[in-house]
Amino acid sequence: MTPMAGPAIRVAAVSKRYGRTLALDGVGFTVPRNEIFALLGPNGAGKTTLMHILCTILAPDSGVAEVAGFDVARAPLEARSRLGIVFQEPSLDDRLTVRENLEIHGLVFGVPRSLRRQRITEMLAMVDLTDWADKPARALSSGMKRRLEIARALIHDSEIMLLDEPTAGLDAQSRARMWEYVRRLKAERQLTVLVTTHYIEEVEDADRVCIIDKGKVLAIDTPAALRRQQGEQMLVCTPRSESDRDAILERFADRIAHQRGGEIALRADEAFIESFLDQFGQRVRAISTETPSLETAFLSLTGRELRDRAADGREVTLAFGKRGGEHTR
Amino acid sequence: MPDPRRLARNFGAIGVIVGLLLAVTFLPPDNALHEVRASGALRACTPATYPPLVTGNPDRPGIDIELLKAVAARLGVDLALNVNDAIGRDFNPRNWGLTRAQCQVIAGGVVDSQQTRSFLETSPPHARTGWAVISPQPLNDWTDRTIGVLAPVSGFDRIGLASLLRDRGARIVVVRTADELVAGLTARRFDAGVTEALLASRLADEQRWPVAWAPPSLQRYGLVFGLWKGDLTLKRAIGGALHDLEASGTTAAILRRYSGAPLSP
Amino acid sequence: MSRGDGAGVRRSWLAAQLGGLYGLWLREVIRAIRDRGQLIGGASRPILWVLILGIGLNPYFRGEVYGQASFVVPFTYLQFIFPGVVALNVMFTSVQSAVSVVWDRQFGFMREVLTSPLSRTTILLGKILGGSTVALMHGCLVLLLARFADIPLTILGAVQALGLMAILSFAVTSLGVVIANRIRTFEGFGVFSNAVIMPLYFTSSSMFPLDPSLSKDQTYVTYPEWLVTIVTYNPLTYAVDALRGVLIGYHQFPMWMGIGVVVAAAVILFSIALYDFGRA
Numbered sequence: 115m116t117p118m119a120g121p122a123i124r125v126a127a128v129s130k131r132y133g134r135t136l137a138l139d140g141v142g143f144t145v146p147r148n149e150i151f152a153l154l155g156p157n158g159a160g161k162t163t164l165m166h167i168l169c170t171i172l173a174p175d176s177g178v179a180e181v182a183g184f185d186v187a188r189a190p191l192e193a194r195s196r197l198g199i200v201f202q203e204p205s206l207d208d209r210l211t212v213r214e215n216l217e218i219h220g221l222v223f224g225v226p227r228s229l230r231r232q233r234i235t236e237m238l239a240m241v242d243l244t245d246w247a248d249k250p251a252r253a254l255s256s257g258m259k260r261r262l263e264i265a266r267a268l269i270h271d272s273e274i275m276l277l278d279e280p281t282a283g284l285d286a287q288s289r290a291r292m293w294e295y296v297r298r299l300k301a302e303r304q305l306t307v308l309v310t311t312h313y314i315e316e317v318e319d320a321d322r323v324c325i326i327d328k329g330k331v332l333a334i335d336t337p338a339a340l341r342r343q344q345g346e347q348m349l350v351c352t353p354r355s356e357s358d359r360d361a362i363l364e365r366f367a368d369r370i371a372h373q374r375g376g377e378i379a380l381r382a383d384e385a386f387i388e389s390f391l392d393q394f395g396q397r398v399r400a401i402s403t404e405t406p407s408l409e410t411a412f413l414s415l416t417g418r419e420l421r422d423r424a425a426d427g428r429e430v431t432l433a434f435g436k437r438g439g440e441h442t443r
Numbered sequence: 444m445p446d447p448r449r450l451a452r453n454f455g456a457i458g459v460i461v462g463l464l465l466a467v468t469f470l471p472p473d474n475a476l477h478e479v480r481a482s483g484a485l486r487a488c489t490p491a492t493y494p495p496l497v498t499g500n501p502d503r504p505g506i507d508i509e510l511l512k513a514v515a516a517r518l519g520v521d522l523a524l525n526v527n528d529a530i531g532r533d534f535n536p537r538n539w540g541l542t543r544a545q546c547q548v549i550a551g552g553v554v555d556s557q558q559t560r561s562f563l564e565t566s567p568p569h570a571r572t573g574w575a576v577i578s579p580q581p582l583n584d585w586t587d588r589t590i591g592v593l594a595p596v597s598g599f600d601r602i603g604l605a606s607l608l609r610d611r612g613a614r615i616v617v618v619r620t621a622d623e624l625v626a627g628l629t630a631r632r633f634d635a636g637v638t639e640a641l642l643a644s645r646l647a648d649e650q651r652w653p654v655a656w657a658p659p660s661l662q663r664y665g666l667v668f669g670l671w672k673g674d675l676t677l678k679r680a681i682g683g684a685l686h687d688l689e690a691s692g693t694t695a696a697i698l699r700r701y702s703g704a705p706l707s708p
Numbered sequence: 709m710s711r712g713d714g715a716g717v718r719r720s721w722l723a724a725q726l727g728g729l730y731g732l733w734l735r736e737v738i739r740a741i742r743d744r745g746q747l748i749g750g751a752s753r754p755i756l757w758v759l760i761l762g763i764g765l766n767p768y769f770r771g772e773v774y775g776q777a778s779f780v781v782p783f784t785y786l787q788f789i790f791p792g793v794v795a796l797n798v799m800f801t802s803v804q805s806a807v808s809v810v811w812d813r814q815f816g817f818m819r820e821v822l823t824s825p826l827s828r829t830t831i832l833l834g835k836i837l838g839g840s841t842v843a844l845m846h847g848c849l850v851l852l853l854a855r856f857a858d859i860p861l862t863i864l865g866a867v868q869a870l871g872l873m874a875i876l877s878f879a880v881t882s883l884g885v886v887i888a889n890r891i892r893t894f895e896g897f898g899v900f901s902n903a904v905i906m907p908l909y910f911t912s913s914s915m916f917p918l919d920p921s922l923s924k925d926q927t928y929v930t931y932p933e934w935l936v937t938i939v940t941y942n943p944l945t946y947a948v949d950a951l952r953g954v955l956i957g958y959h960q961f962p963m964w965m966g967i968g969v970v971v972a973a974a975v976i977l978f979s980i981a982l983y984d985f986g987r988a
Binding site: 453454456457460461463464465467468470472473564672673675678 | 742748754762766767785786852
C-alpha cells in the first residue's frame with residue numbers, strides 16, 4: 115500500500131444520466147482523510163448513484179471520481195481494494211454462518227489466511243457478534259446484520275468506508291448503536307467514512323455534511339456551520355380561513371419560506387414575531403416558532419422535508435426475499 | 444478441530460440421502476427370483492445333447508447341467524429341464540424359438556456375445572470355448588500337414604478356421620465324431636486335430652496328448668447361462684451362486700470331470 | 709488493530725484471483741449443502757425416475773414379450789434410462805445453482821463481489837465451477853443406484869463418467885447463467901424446469917431410444933420426422949449417448965462426438981455468459 119497523501123475521496127464535476135433523468139448534475143466535493151462525511155438528501159436525490167460510482171459499479175457520464183487517489187474508472191481494482199462498502203440492501207449470504215460470511219469475504223478480497231483469522235476475531239468482537247459467530251446469518255436481527263456487514267467491510271485493508279444508508283430500516287436504538295461503531299472506527303482505525311442517510315438527526319455526528327438534492331450539491335459544511343448559515347428562525351402559523359391566509363401571504367410575500375398543508379412558514383426574528391402577532395394574532399388558529407436546526411437548514415435549501423417514500427418495486431421484491439423467497443422454489 | 448455438531452449439521456442431510464439411496468438399491472427390482480422360489484423349481488431350457496455341456500446321459504449330464512443343479516441347490520429349489528433341440532444350433536439365441544413361458548434359464552451352448560446380449564441377459568462366464576488344437580506330437584509348422592477338424596453343432600467360426608489352415612498350407616479333413624478324430628490321430632492319418640476347446644481338452648486328457656488354443660485371431664467365447672432381460676433378481680441370485688461355486692472349487696471340479704484340465708483362458 | 713499488516717504479504721494477482729475463486733466456489737458448495745430442498749430433489753428424482761419409471765417400463769422393454777421379439781437392444785430399460793437420469797440430475801442442479809445468480813443480483817451478494825478486486829472472469833468462473841461441483845455431486849447421488857439398475861460400475865468407467873458429468877455440469881450451469889442474465893423478473897425455478905430442463909431432457913433420447921437397429925430411413929418411418937429432427941439437433945442427445953457408452957457400453961454415435969458436443973457447448977456457453985457478464 116502506498117501511504118497516501120492527499121484526500122481520501124475526490125469527486126469533481128460528476129454527472130450521470132438515466133434516460134431523461136439527470137441523477138447527478140456536476141457533483142463535486144473532497145473528503146480529507148479520517149473524516150466522517152455525510153451525504154444528506156431525500157430518496158432519489160442521487161446519493162446511491164454517487165455511491166455506486168465511487169464503488170465502481172457505475173461509470174460516470176462525465177467528471178472524475180477518485181478513491182485514495184485512484185480514478186475509479188481507470189483503476190477500479192486499486193480503488194476497490196481500498197474500499198469497505200456497506201450497501202443499502204443487505205448483501206449477506208443468509209445460508210452461511212456469520213463467520214463463513216466473513217471468511218468468504220476475506221478469501222474474495224485476497225486476505226492471507228492467518229491475517230484473515232485474526233481480523234475475523236477482532237471484528238466480531240468489535241461489533242459484539244462473537245457469540246453469534248457460528249449462527250446462520252439469517253438468525254440475526256437487522257441491526258446485527260448491519261453490524262456484521264460493517265465488520266465484513268473491514269476484513270480487508272480498507273481505508274475508506276462507504277456506508278449507504280446504514281441505518282435504514284433500523285429502530286432508533288440500533289441506529290444510535292450503529293453510529294457509535296462508526297465513530298469508534300474512525301477513532302481506532304484512522305478510517306475515512308462516507309455515509310449517506312436521509313435521517314437528518316444522524317448527521318449531527320458527522321464531521322461534515324453535504325446536502326444533496328436532485329443531483330446537485332446544495333451545501334457542504336460542518337453541521338454547526340450549516341445550522342448557522344441556513345437555519346433561520348421560523349414562524350409557522352395556521353390561518354383561520356382562506357381570506358386570512360391570502361391576507362398573510364400578500365402582506366409578507368417576501369418572508370414566505372414554504373407552505374405545507376394548511377401551514378405557512380415565515381422567516382422570522384424577534385421583532386417580526388411581535389409585529390405579526392399585533393397584526394394577525396386574531397386571524398390564526400395556531401402559531402409556533404422553530405429555532406435553527408439542520409432540519410430547517412435542509413428545508414430552506416431544498417424547499418421540502420425529508421420523508422420516507424412508499425416502498426418501490428425493488429424493495430417489494432426484497433421484502434419477498436426476506437420473507438423466505440428462495441431461488442429453489 | 445472439526446466440531447461433531449457442526450459436521451452433523453453440514454453433512455447430516457447428505458448422509459441421510461446417501462443412506463436412503465443405498466438402502467433403496469436393496470429393494471428387489473422385479474419378482475423373477477420370487478417366482479422361482481414360489482414354484483420350487485428353476486426351469487432351464489437345454490438342447491438334447493451338446494457335449495460336454497449337455498450329454499443327455501443321466502449319470503454324467505454335462506457341465507452346464509451339473510452347474511445348474513448346484514446353483515438350484517444353493518437357491519433351495521429343484522432343477523427342471525425343458526429340452527429344446529434348437530438351442531446351440533447356431534450362436535444367435537433369437538433363432539432358438541424360446542419363450543419366457545418355457546424356462547427361466549437357458550443352458551448348453553449360450554456364449555457371451557453382443558448378439559446374445561441383445562436378446563438375453565447373461566450370467567458371468569463359467570468357462571471359455573473356441574477352437575483348440577490337439578496333436579500327439581507338438582506341431583511347429585503346419586505346411587503340408589493333414590488336420591482333422593471336428594466342428595461342434597454350434598456356430599463356431601468355420602470359415603475363419605478354414606482360411607487360417609489353408610493360409611498355413613494345411614490339408615483339412617472334416618470328421619463327424621470325436622471317436623473318428625481320435626482314431627485318425629492315433630493312426631497318424633492326421634498330424635493334428637482341431638475342435639471345440641472343452642472337448643479337445645477332454646480328448647487330450649484321455650490320450651495324454653498336448654492341447655492348445657488355436658491362434659488368437661480366431662474368436663474365443665465365454666460360456667454363460669442365458670436369462671431373460673429384466674429378471675434382475677434371478678440374475679443376481681444365479682450370479683452369486685456361481686461366484687460361490689467358483690470360490691469353493693466346485694466349478695473347477697465339474698470342469699475337470701468333463702474336460703480334463705481345461706485350457707486356461 | 710491489524711490494519712495494514714497485509715501490506716507485507718500482498719500476493720500476486722494470480723494468487724489473489726485463485727484465492728477468490730476458491731472463496732466463491734466454497735460459498736456455492738456450502739450453500740448447496742445447507743439447501744435441504746435441493747438435496748431432497750437430488751434424491752427424489754433418481755428414485756422416481758430410476759426406481760418407479762424404470763421398473764414400471766422395464767417389462768415392456770424386454771427383447772421378447774412372451775415369444776414376440778420387439779425392439780432388440782443389448783440392455784434393459786433400467787440400464788437404458790440410468791445414464792439419462794444421471795444427466796437429468798446434473799442438469800436440474802446445474803440450472804438451480806445458476807439461477808441463484810438472479811438472487812445474488814437482486815439481494816446484493818453480486819454487488820459485494822463486483823466491488824471486490826476479482827476480475828469478472830474469476831467471479832463468473834467461481835460461480836459456475838461451484839454450481840458444477842454441486843451438480844456433479846448430485847449426479848453421483850444417481851450413481852449410488854447403479855447396483856439397483858444393474859450397471860456394472862468399474863473404476864475406469866466411473867472416472868470416465870465423472871469426467872463427462874463434470875463437463876456437462878459446466879456446460880449446463882453456463883447455460884443457466886446465460887438464461888438467468890437475460891431475465892429481469894424472476895418467476896421462480898418452475899419456469900426453468902418446465903421451459904428448459906424438461907424439454908431438453910425429453911427430446912434427448914434419454915427416455916426412449918431411437919431404435920439403433922433401424923437405418924435412418926427406417927427411423928423416419930417408425931417415428932415422425934419432426935421428432936427425429938428435434939432429437940438429432942438436441943445437443944444433450946450426444947451427451948447422454950456418450951454417458952451411456954461409458955456406463956453401459958452402448959452408444960449410437962461415436963464417443964468423440966458426444967465428448968466433442970459437450971466440450972463445445974461448455975466453451976461456447978461459458979463465452980456467452982462471460983460476454984453478458986462483462987456488459988452487465
